[in-house]
Amino acid sequence: MELVSNLSLDAFTALARRYTQPLHVFLCGLVHDPELARDLLQDTFIAAWSAALHGTPPLLANGDEAEMRRWLYRVAYRRAVDSLRRGRLIRWESLHDLLDFERLPMDRTSSSFEELVAESEAMQRALAILTPEDSACLLLMVVQGFTAQEAAAIIGSSATAMGKRIGRAKRRLLSAYLAQNASNPGGRS
């Protein structure tokens, strides 16, 4: 037995400030609905604060932040999968996001506004064909920068399986993305 201290509110707040945005991005990629993602994110932090109050590792004052990060992502992932599995997901797309294209990153000087919009929609549709597990794998490893071992711990798989899963997910995404862009006259050419 070892004396441990609960995570303070200040430390919890700092943790939330660091991971709210990336977790929200992760959840949006999984459920394709920013509003639902907000709910799931809120649930995640409620669970996290509850765990912190209960002194649940790794949410301790001396807890390892990398483990805390994985804990948050795992809870968020489980909540998203549960939500999708319950079949309660009605596909909503908020105009709040869809209409605000002017904020899309303009990092490619050759891309016109229309091309960026088309690419964005193509990516949205391409992602939608992936299973939640494959989406999570992509989002964790490609977007969030987790290693295969970390991603495996988050989605409850093995690192070996993650290799196969990321390969399959990227192949499917590439195919779907190419098909979407090819069928869209406004796509990049």
Add this chain to the structure above:
Amino acid sequence: MNTFNMRHPSGPECARYADLLPQFRQGTLTHAEEVSLRAHLATCGYCQEQLASYDRVDAALHTYMGRFARTAPAADDLVRLAVVRVPSTSPAQLNHHQSQASWESRRDYSMYNDPDETTYEMPTLPRPDRRLQQTQNTRTRPVLATIAALLLIGLAATLFAVVGRPSTSPAQSSTPTATTLPTATTQPTATPQPTQNTTVGVVNSGHPCSTDTSGRTSYVYIGDLKVSKVDFANAYPANELPANLDPAKPYQLPGNLPNPPNPSVNPEPWYDLTVCNTSNTTSHVIRSLTVRIAAFTPYSGTLNSYMFCDGYYQRPNGVSGGGCGGGLAADEWLRADFAANATAGAQVTATQDGSNIGNAPPLPVSLGPGQMLFIAIRMTPPTAPGTYTFAFGLNYDSVTPARISTMLPTIFDSAAVKWTGSNCTKPALLSQIPASDTTGKYVCAP
């Protein structure tokens, strides 16, 4: 899609590496696989292009996902709501000895079976149309219990008056009155209710300013008080559409629809703010809020509006959009009701909203050092259609009122025509949306 077209033919060995290529950047290949793949890539133009394609899709994925970052809720909001939702009296809030078992081994407790699992049903990020359900479900219980207790007390006292007092005749015993009660101490009385002038609730703990997670970026300092600018409480205001729209035709939404709307149209009239006492030593009495109509411009003609929660119509999927809802967990629930004919210059003092129970005693409240209040205000605007500018003030200590902030002009018009996506499903309107148009987002009049 020429950027992804392959200019090199695949070779006889390329198929061997097809499964390895997408893993090349992910660190999931064995050393032998990576060495072999690198050697192949050095000589194979086709696989180099394949790899470049994967890289481009990775970049596109980054770009696409990046746009969601700006829609993330404020982290401090999440913390505040988590703190509100998880009982602070949990014994685990105290430091204690605990096994350092890995969290993975405890996940059944902390993730799958945690007591907050049911929070799917009760999201508490501010969203107006689920607000009342939540508050009625969770916050009316104390009120009902109080009412029940009062009824029981009244019933008991009545029985006592009937049975306990000296009876002179059957007729008298059947008509008890307060003046015939035996003693003053047994007389049923309502539980004393705090009044704004005489009783001051106290908030000395449990509401630290560190939980001021409103996400606001603009504050006004009034003496020791740090007060956030009053803003909509996720009121989902609508956009104003052109006034000359033909209701017999679908309207294609422009890509530059202001977000947030400017001006805001017919928001759910909910506002919120936080008040933090930054003093280390002094309490301050928060008495009430005032709302004043700083400006008013009548609106004439037809007001067409579109609110994104109402969705739009887009081929081939049909009606899309929406997803609004939610709840609000405030310390104080106030309401500010303007007279129907109120106009510029009119001012009301917000009163306690009896339909919601906050997390703090009703105003006035003595706000202890370092403590804060999260205040929600439901407003009843005047009925005259027009553009209103509301200014908010704070009555505290002996100051009445101190100016807080002024909202941007907002159009209230109960006769506004609400254009929605679902209206476009009427055959006469739907037939006007070109079958080949899969990019336009349309809304229609009722």
